[in-house]
Amino acid sequence: MADVKAESVYPEVVSQDAPAKRGFVAGTIAHFKKWWWVHLIVLICVVLIIIFPIIYVAYPKIAQTDVNNATLNVTSLVFSDPTPDTIHVNQTQVLGNKAIYHPKIYSFNASLGLAGSPVPVSYATVPETASNDGQVIIVDATLQLHNIEATTNFTKAVLASETWELGVYGRPQLKEMVLPKSTVTFNKTVEMKGLNGLEGFALSNVTISAAPGADGTNMNGTVSIPNPSVVTVPMGNITMDISVNGTAVGQTFLNNLNLIPGANIYPVKSLINNTLMLSFIGKSGPYPSGVVPLDISGNKSVYNGQEISYFSDALRSTSLRATLNVTQVLIDSGLGLLLGAL
Numbered sequence: 066m067a068d069v070k071a072e073s074v075y076p077e078v079v080s081q082d083a084p085a086k087r088g089f090v091a092g093t094i095a096h097f098k099k100w101w102w103v104h105l106i107v108l109i110c111v112v113l114i115i116i117f118p119i120i121y122v123a124y125p126k127i128a129q130t131d132v133n134n135a136t137l138n139v140t141s142l143v144f145s146d147p148t149p150d151t152i153h154v155n156q157t158q159v160l161g162n163k164a165i166y167h168p169k170i171y172s173f174n175a176s177l178g179l180a181g182s183p184v185p186v187s188y189a190t191v192p193e194t195a196s197n198d199g200q201v202i203i204v205d206a207t208l209q210l211h212n213i214e215a216t217t218n219f220t221k222a223v224l225a226s227e228t229w230e231l232g233v234y235g236r237p238q239l240k241e242m243v244l245p246k247s248t249v250t251f252n253k254t255v256e257m258k259g260l261n262g263l264e265g266f267a268l269s270n271v272t273i274s275a276a277p278g279a280d281g282t283n284m285n286g287t288v289s290i291p292n293p294s295v296v297t298v299p300m301g302n303i304t305m306d307i308s309v310n311g312t313a314v315g316q317t318f319l320n321n322l323n324l325i326p327g328a329n330i331y332p333v334k335s336l337i338n339n340t341l342m343l344s345f346i347g348k349s350g351p352y353p354s355g356v357v358p359l360d361i362s363g364n365k366s367v368y369n370g371q372e373i374s375y376f377s378d379a380l381r382s383t384s385l386r387a388t389l390n391v392t393q394v395l396i397d398s399g400l401g402l403l404l405g406a407l
């Protein structure tokens with residue numbers, strides 16, 4: 066039917082044209098008028114064969130390559146409110162994306178943990194975000210800790226290592242302008258600084274009293290703990306064991322310890338066996354110089370009355386060394402007279 070109609074219109078159009086052009090142009094027009102539907106089908110096929118693979122094969126590959134090339138810098142990782150099986154995290158990171166595409170990244174479920182660990186510490190929802198270079202992404206969530214062993218491995222690495230690797234893994238959907246959504250694998254390893262075994266830990270302003278006070282301690286002082294990382298760790302009320310060359314001499318208590326990046330200065334209280342301590346520095350003791358090496362190792366972490374095993378275990382694997390000039394301490398404490406008796 067279409068053919069017939071086209072041909073019936075055709076002679077009238079041609080009759081008004083210049084006779085010279087008639088041959089080729091008219092032939093072409095006639096051809097399209099007659100065969101337009103073939104051209105349409107061919108066009109559709111070309112679109113299907115060329116455009117669709119671009120959209121559904123090439124574009125997802127480009128998107129994946131761009132995601133693989135993107136970098137992630139964690140600028141702040143703040144843990145808070147630990148309980149035995151949950152912890153709050155506020156993680157700020159900067160996306161590096163030098164690619165020409167800056168698709169929208171839909172909200173996705175990401176696993177967080179030590180890179181390479183078979184079990185993540187937890188899962189968190191990464192909010193929907195743009196993917197511009199320098200885009201700041203904040204994950205602020207309470208994490209459910211399904212695997213305490215994986216969490217303990219994580220806290221051990223953070224406390225003990227000079228550097229450790231954070232692994233973030235997820236399968237977000239992307240959308241670039243009019244292109245359809247594409248799912249990519251987001252698998253990033255972020256190199257992070259750790260607390261380096263609390264290196265630089267120092268004890269100062271130590272004073273002792275002859276008998277324990279009302280709180281049951283007989284020694285106090287100031288502790289300084291540097292934190293070279295961007296991680297904040299809320300250790301709570303911690304107890305540490307003190308020994309001298311393998312002999313237990315007492316315990317030290319640090320309340321509300323929240324290790325923030327930079328310097329951390331806290332008061333400490335201890336219960337020390339003074340008799341034992343004085344015996345070390347006597348003329349016949351092993352440290353007649355009066356300077357005694359203290360070995361301090363973590364014992365437990367309690368937060369809001371509950372022991373936090375993943376901190377306790379990490380603390381137990383951390384041991385610190387501090388030297389204490391007991392002679393100086395006795396003088397500072399007004400107990401210098403005792404020195405004469407040794």
Ligand SMILES: *[C@@H]1O[C@H](CO)[C@@H](O)[C@H](O)[C@H]1NC(C)=O
Pocket residue numbers: 130133134163164
């Ligand atoms: C992205 O990654 C590919 C292969 O991994 C690499 O050839 C390309 O140079 C990278 N592009 C940029 C901008 O880094």
Ligand SMILES: *[C@@H]1O[C@H](CO)[C@@H](O)[C@H](O)[C@H]1NC(C)=O
Pocket residue numbers: 141155156157203205
């Ligand atoms: C999370 O950290 C960012 C900056 O690092 C801060 O702006 C934001 O207020 C923090 N959120 C909470 C709930 O503390």
Ligand SMILES: *[C@@H]1O[C@H](CO)[C@@H](O)[C@H](O)[C@H]1NC(C)=O
Pocket residue numbers: 136137138159160161162199
């Ligand atoms: C991430 O950190 C590295 C090394 O500090 C730096 O070279 C890079 O520019 C940073 N990227 C972004 C997006 O901040």
Ligand SMILES: *[C@@H]1O[C@H](CO)[C@@H](O)[C@H](O)[C@H]1NC(C)=O
Pocket residue numbers: 174175188190
């Ligand atoms: C995230 O993924 C993990 C593992 O697949 C799953 O257990 C968890 O329920 C997911 N979380 C959300 C909010 O979808």
Ligand SMILES: *[C@@H]1O[C@H](CO)[C@@H](O)[C@H](O)[C@H]1NC(C)=O
Pocket residue numbers: 182183184212214215218
């Ligand atoms: C914890 O670390 C130990 C020692 O590296 C390893 O054998 C174990 O598989 C780790 N556990 C988990 C759950 O990652």
Ligand SMILES: *[C@@H]1O[C@H](CO)[C@@H](O)[C@H](O)[C@H]1NC(C)=O
Pocket residue numbers: 234252253254
């Ligand atoms: C993520 O990438 C690392 C290498 O960077 C690889 O070992 C690991 O298997 C990848 N994880 C997944 C789930 O693909």
Ligand SMILES: *[C@@H]1O[C@H](CO)[C@@H](O)[C@H](O)[C@H]1NC(C)=O
Pocket residue numbers: 269270287
């Ligand atoms: C030690 O105590 C003195 C006096 O109480 C104080 O001025 C000084 O800042 C303290 N030093 C430290 C490291 O806390």
Ligand SMILES: *[C@@H]1O[C@H](CO)[C@@H](O)[C@H](O)[C@H]1NC(C)=O
Pocket residue numbers: 272273274284285286332398
């Ligand atoms: C530390 O001990 C000294 C001597 O026993 C005492 O005078 C001082 O008040 C104590 N300081 C603290 C903060 O408990």
Ligand SMILES: *[C@@H]1O[C@H](CO)[C@@H](O)[C@H](O)[C@H]1NC(C)=O
Pocket residue numbers: 338339340341
């Ligand atoms: C202090 O240590 C000595 C020697 O080990 C011990 O006999 C004494 O009972 C201890 N004192 C206290 C208060 O624990």
Ligand SMILES: *[C@@H]1O[C@H](CO)[C@@H](O)[C@H](O)[C@H]1NC(C)=O
Pocket residue numbers: 310311351352
């Ligand atoms: C430390 O203890 C060991 C044995 O446990 C002993 O041989 C050594 O002399 C002691 N050192 C000091 C300084 O007392």
Ligand SMILES: *[C@@H]1O[C@H](CO)[C@@H](O)[C@H](O)[C@H]1NC(C)=O
Pocket residue numbers: 301302320321367368369370
């Ligand atoms: C630490 O102990 C003190 C005194 O018992 C308590 O008031 C405080 O809430 C405890 N801190 C934490 C973080 O549990």
Ligand SMILES: *[C@@H]1O[C@H](CO)[C@@H](O)[C@H](O)[C@H]1NC(C)=O
Pocket residue numbers: 355356390392393396
């Ligand atoms: C320990 O303190 C005493 C008294 O202040 C001092 O004479 C001695 O030199 C100090 N020892 C060391 C090793 O600093």
